[in-house]
Amino acid sequence: MCGGLFLLSGVALLAVNYILVRSALPPAAARSVSGTMTMPGQPGPGPPDVAGTGSGPETGVLTVVSAVRTYRGDVLNTLLVQSGVAIGATLILALLLGWVVADRMLRPVQAVVATARRLGADNLDARIRLPGPRDELTELADTFDEMLDRLAASFDSQRRFVANASHELRTPLAAQRTLVEVAMGRPGADPASRELCTRLLTMNVRIEALIEGLLVLARSDRGLAARQAVCLDEVVETVVDTHRAVAVEAGVDLRWERSGHGRAARPPEVVWGDRVLLERMVSNLVDNAIKYNRRGGTVWVRDGGDPVLRVANTGPPVRLSPAVDLFEPFSRAGRGSRGAGPGPGTGATPGAGLGLSIVASIVRAHGGSVRAVSRPEGGLEMAVFLPTRESARSGPAAGRFGGPVRERTYL
Known part of the structure; x- marks a missing residue:
């Protein structure tokens, strides 16, 4: 100019x-x-x-x-x-x-x-502190620093609120569950009282799951306070072993695959992040794949390569469109209305509608992205992209481990 x-x-x-x-x-x-x-x-x-x-x-x-x-x-x-x-x-x-x-x-x-x-939710302590004479640029930098001070104070207040809410909400629910169990165990309780206590316990479990999901969502939305090297295949192995009994009870075949010609063909993917949150991410994906399935269906879990993780399942067809956001909290778009139960035949307990939103929040906290793909034969495929030490981004993959896809939504 x-x-x-x-x-x-x-x-x-x-x-x-x-x-x-x-x-x-x-x-x-x-x-x-x-x-x-x-x-x-x-x-x-x-x-x-x-x-x-x-x-x-x-x-x-x-x-x-x-x-x-x-x-x-x-x-x-x-x-x-x-x-x-x-x-x-x-x-x-x-x-x-x-x-x-x-x-x-x-x-x-x-x-x-x-x-x-x-800047991020976990490093709001960064400041510009621009030296020099008082002019428009230094005024802009000082205004930016003041805004960061207000944001840091707000996030600190939110962290304290989450920590307090975690204790204040869990304690009454635990006490309520104990009282209901004691009432059920009393001799001479009539069948109507036992049925009522059973329903109360079921509602108590759902409320506890909802609170736990909200707390995990709030924690992941704040970002990562600390990072460590996490071997992703070890996390996937732990989650798959944990969910095998649930899959057998639901009548679903849970299969764990790994890209490449063998487990020794390539080094394991190492993600720099929080192991607890990554394990929760994989657990939510596998749990959803089992829950929203059909009896006699299949769940495929593949880790390694790009994306670093894929979880696909059979089940009823899921129509995706730009207006459908599976990762929105309390959303069951494309899989029934709000409050709807899981797919037929699984016998699983209906979820709180926070599973995929927690997955998206954890992936964002690790600097990655997640994609949902509708499989033509029914069900969904979830692809997770995370920055790793070994992998290089080569673009999104196609549906069902290489098959055609119908509609997609990206986060």
Whole structure:
């Protein structure tokens, strides 16, 4: 921009200079009243032989006029050429100087941008603290720092609230569950009272699951307080072993696969994050794949490669569209209405509608993304992309481990 403004100013200056020099130069010739050619500055017709050729006054005057015209043209052409060269050279210099000056002036803005990119829920202690004289840039940096102070105070208040709510909500529910169990175990309790206690216990379990899900969601939304190297296949192995009994009870075949020609064909994926949250992410995906399935169906779990984790299942068809967001809290879009139970035949307990939203929050906290793909033969495939030490992103994969897909939604 500085170079362009300089170029426009130089062209305007050259045009003005050209007009002034052109008007200051003597005209090529002027005619007297009698029609005789008269040179500027001469009172009348020139001598009979101005050029000294002896060919008469007319020829001498024409020779002088030609010389003046040549002189005017040379002067104006020289002015244009030399001024154009000078403008071009100074334009290059102006571009270089403008780049350097603009870079130095925008460094404070770059510091603000770099600080904003480093910020997260787990490192709100970063500040700009821009030094220098009091001007617009330092005022912008100070305003940004003040906003970060307010955000840090708000997040600290939220952390304290979550910690207190965790204790205050779990304790009464545990006491309520104990009282109901004691009432059920009393001798002589009538069947109606036992049925009522059973329903209360079922509701108590669901409320406890809901509170636990909300607390995990709040924790993952705050970001990661600490990170460690987590071997993803160990997490998947633990989750799969834990859910095998649940899958057998639901009549679902749970299969664990690994990309590559064998487990020794490639090193395990190592994710830099929180092991507890990653295990909860995998557990929610596998639990949903079992719960929203059919008796006699299958759940495939594959880790390694890109994406680092895929969980696919059979079951009723799930229609996905841009308006469908499976990762929204309390959403069961595409799998029944709110409050609907799991797929037919599984016999599983209906969920609280927070499983996939917790998965999305944990994936975001680890700097990744999750994708839901509708399988043409029924069910869903969940693909999780996480930054690892070994894997390089090569783009999303197709449905059911290489098969065609119908509709997709991305987070």
